[in-house]
Amino acid sequence: MKIKFSEKIISSKCLKDINDIIKSGWLTHGKYTTLFEEKFRKFTNSKYSLTVSSCTAGLHLSCLAAGFSKGDEVIVPAMTHTATSHAIEYTGAKAIFCDVDSKTGNLTIENLKKKISKKTKGIIIVHMNGKPCDLDGIKNFCNKKKIKIIEDCAHALGTRYKKKHVGNFGLSGSFSFYPTKQITTGEGGMIITNNKTFFNNIKKLKAFGIDKEIGERKKPGEYDVKLLGYNYRMTDFQSCLGLSQLKYYKKFLSKRQKIAKRYHQNFKGNQQIQQLDFSKENSYFIYPILIKNRDKLVKFLKRVNIGFSIHYPKIIPQMSYYKNKYKLKKKSYKNAIDYAKKNISLPVYPTLNNKQVDYISKKILNFISNEK
Ligand SMILES: Cc1ncc(COP(=O)(O)O)c(C=O)c1O
Structure with a gap:
């Protein structure tokens, strides 16, 4: 018997829809992206959601919108994917590695406390393999110390803590749709947040720092750029793929x-x-x-x-x-x-x-x- 590590189920309806999107020429900024964001927001019960080109991009945008920069320290578990700590380092802040629980691989309060300094501005927690971290404990501690929490939910689509979907416990949660993940868009990710200002910031940062969306422009190209943003968009056929699996x-x-x-x-x-x-x-x-x-x-x-x-x-x-x-x-x-x-x-x-x-x-x- 041969058994694969991972397998995806893609419906023939989805394949047809993808075909239609590609033929239409409207490959990005389309209706499937809006729909996918909407359904994801409902699934996770969060106020805002935004597709991104990867979970790494989502974590990077989250670190930027949280205001992490040179001179800041941000704590991250030593046991994770390198994307988690890279997201901190991209901003100029320093990743401070913290030991984890030997059974779950998740970060613990005891280890977190050992890494706090005057420069600590934030923490990225990872729900390893889909198991939620001790969110009550972490939240209590971080609130007292005014430490911003960002959740790396790359492994955690469908993970709940006391009935609430993870990604809703800090400033934001970033999910991954890499092919081995619970649902895939090839490459891709989603950010969820319940903070409107934070959402507006990540939305601009995701698309070059442009201040007007396509529908808001009086003529093509009429916009201003107030920020050094990125191009972290997801294409519409990827969104279609994600949406069909989320169903x-x-x-x-x-x-x-x-x-x-x-x-x-x-x-x-x-x-x-x-x-x-x-x-x-x-x-x-x-x-x-x-x-x-x-x-x-x-x-x-x-x-x-x-x-x-x-x-x-x-x-x-x-x-x-x-x-x-x-x-x-x-x-x-x-x-x-x-x-x-x-x-x-x-x-x-x-x-x-x-x-x-x-x-x-x-x-x-x-x-x-x-x-x-
Ligand atoms: C814990 C964790 N964080 C972040 C990432 C990065 O995800 P992506 O490949 O979507 O950028 C991964 C990827 O596997 C991961 O396992």
């Missing part, structure tokens, strides 16, 4: 959770596999397990044709760019390093059936018993 996402989210529950049941009681408690708040971007001899398991899964991934095998402060720039000590990131050594991501896409989930589980359990 089915509620159903797919519950399928992802059923698969996660099945893995949880299958691995329960095994002392060699560390897994989190099952939770309906988790959107299960992937199913993470922690295992001591992870690299041997990687070789084994390749041999038996089972798709997997690792989120992530190396902590960001150890990447050459940051290592050379900040010369950070490994001992400050003990938990993140341990997590990087042990984590492995199992597939949870909605077309995976019970037989496949049981097959993956059985192969892993057999591998473990042979390793003893």
Whole structure:
């Protein structure tokens, strides 16, 4: 049996719509972008939403609109994708890496407190693998210290904390639609926010800093530019692709959770596999397990044709760019390093059936018993 790590379901209706958009010549600024933003806003129950060319772009715009700049420090987990810390560094602010919880890979208050200084202006939190961070604790602490919160929700479409969708707890939440994510637009992302001023800022920053939208211009090209903005737009055929998947996402989210529950049941009681408690708040971007001899398991899964991934095998402060720039000590990131050594991501896409989930589980359990 060969099992992929990730699979997308694109309807024939969506493919036809994309074909029509491309043929129409109206490839960007179209109705699908507006519709996708509208449906996403409803799905996440936020006041404003904005498509962007990637989650990285969303995080960058969020850091700019939050006012981070040279001389500021912004805290970020050591266990994340490099996009999270890059977004801070693009603004001239300094990324301050913080250790994480060894079981979840999420940032914790205890570790956060160790990194606060007079220069701390903000924090970017990451809901690793779809598990929400301790948002009450983080929010309470950051509000007291006047620290701005930005949420990296790249893994977290469908993740809730106390019934509220993540991305609504700070200034903004940025989502990713990279092909392995819960829904995809090829490359692409979405920012959500509940702050009108912030929204107006990111909207201008996303499109060159131009002060008038196409519909507001008396003649083509009649606008002013008051800001050094970017071109971080999403095309209309990408929006069409995202919109069609979002329509089915509620159903797919519950399928992802059923698969996660099945893995949880299958691995329960095994002392060699560390897994989190099952939770309906988790959107299960992937199913993470922690295992001591992870690299041997990687070789084994390749041999038996089972798709997997690792989120992530190396902590960001150890990447050459940051290592050379900040010369950070490994001992400050003990938990993140341990997590990087042990984590492995199992597939949870909605077309995976019970037989496949049981097959993956059985192969892993057999591998473990042979390793003893
Ligand atoms: C946690 C995290 N943040 C940000 C990103 C960047 O997303 P994008 O590829 O949409 O820019 C990723 C990408 O995988 C990610 O995993």
